[in-house]
Amino acid sequence: MPKKTTLPVWDLVASVIQHSRSTLLYGPPGTGKSHAAHNADRDGRPLFTVTMTPDTPAAELRGHYVPVGNEFQWRDGPAIRAWRQGGRLVINEIDHAGGDALSFLLACLDSPETACLTLPTGELVRPAAGFQAVATMNGDPDSDLPAALRDRFPVAVEINEAHPQGIAQLPHDLRAAASGSVVATDPSRRLTLRAWLAFASLRTAIGPEAAAQAVFRSRAADVLDALRIASGAGQAEAVPS
Ligand SMILES: Nc1ncnc2c1ncn2[C@@H]1O[C@H](COP(=O)(O)OP(=O)(O)O)[C@@H](O)[C@H]1O
Ligand SMILES: [Mg+2]
Structure with missing residues (x-):
């Protein structure tokens, strides 16, 4: 080996x-x-x-x-x-x-x-x-x-990835999207761990749309779409065949 x-x-x-x-x-x-x-x-x-x-x-x-x-x-x-x-x-x-x-x-x-x-x-x-x-x-x-x-x-x-314990501070449904976007190759597509942590805590208080608007601004709709698709995929996987 x-x-x-x-x-x-x-x-x-x-x-x-x-x-x-x-x-x-x-x-x-x-x-x-x-x-x-x-x-x-x-x-x-x-x-x-x-x-x-x-x-x-x-x-x-x-x-x-x-x-x-x-x-x-x-x-x-x-x-x-x-x-x-x-x-x-x-x-x-x-x-x-x-x-x-x-x-x-x-x-x-x-x-x-x-x-x-x-x-x-x-x-x-x-x-x-x-x-x-x-x-x-x-x-x-x-x-x-x-x-x-x-x-x-x-x-x-x-450092080319977010610290796993930092990612683990996030709710499960945000982890995959956050891990990828923190180190996106194109700097204009990066969303930092700090932004994801702020989004996670704000969305419980004011809801995902408002939280995304406040944290992700012009990319809010894209981020919410990506999260919806990811959670749909998760549900599809969970459906017994
Ligand atoms: N190992 C970790 N455990 C918990 N939270 C973390 C960890 N690493 C980073 N974080 C959180 O992620 C955010 C960004 O971390 P930071 O160390 O400031 O990033 P950098 O110095 O790379 O810009 C901070 O809010 C920090 O508290
Ligand atoms: Mg620093």
């Missing part, structure tokens, strides 16, 4: 996050990347999390002085706290990092032998054992990340 060479992608994610110092999860939005980055087994590590925007300054990651009474006191930011405590730093939307945040991330994600930063206080800090980074992004890291940042993530997993 030929040896199986590929693991289901979410099993791969769970094992690499546990054992890799830096992991990048990338692919269409709303599949469960951030959820996994936060919740995959941390082996006791504390969790620190940031979401990058083009305007995020390095100080938001590294730390800054804050006024306390008549003086200024230093406060570590999430990246330095994760370093000191050997924690997990989750960096969401890492492809949005720009300017000095990008330079800071390059230093923060350096290999353990070389990683070392001097804080504005003059203190020299290095990452404690156990420190790890898990980054997420939409799109393709090979084309969307600066080469030096891309190189900080030798372990990069493309």
Whole structure:
């Protein structure tokens, strides 16, 4: 029997996050990347999390002085706290990092032998054992990340399906349609897991038509038709022959 060479992608994610110092999860939005980055087994590590925007300054990651009474006191930011405590730093939307945040991330994600930063206080800090980074992004890291940042993530997993536990939050009749549409090849046809979860909860309160109109907008009629056809097929299968 030929040896199986590929693991289901979410099993791969769970094992690499546990054992890799830096992991990048990338692919269409709303599949469960951030959820996994936060919740995959941390082996006791504390969790620190940031979401990058083009305007995020390095100080938001590294730390800054804050006024306390008549003086200024230093406060570590999430990246330095994760370093000191050997924690997990989750960096969401890492492809949005720009300017000095990008330079800071390059230093923060350096290999353990070389990683070392001097804080504005003059203190020299290095990452404690156990420190790890898990980054997420939409799109393709090979084309969307600066080469030096891309190189900080030798372990990069493309997420091409919604997390099964995310899909399992949905009522049975929505699961098949949701699984397919979350990762539709044509981005204009994608409907995220978040949209499906919103539809599921709203339809119990205001009915499927209104919920679809609010969540799926111009595609509401298509989605409702697809669900009707799918439930018809389900019923047909259930009819004894
Ligand atoms: N494993 C999971 N179990 C339960 N809910 C999940 C799971 N993965 C994702 N979800 C839900 O699906 C939605 C999208 O997940 P998220 O991680 O934010 O997606 P992404 O980061 O890929 O855009 C969120 O509402 C989240 O709570
Ligand atoms: Mg996310």
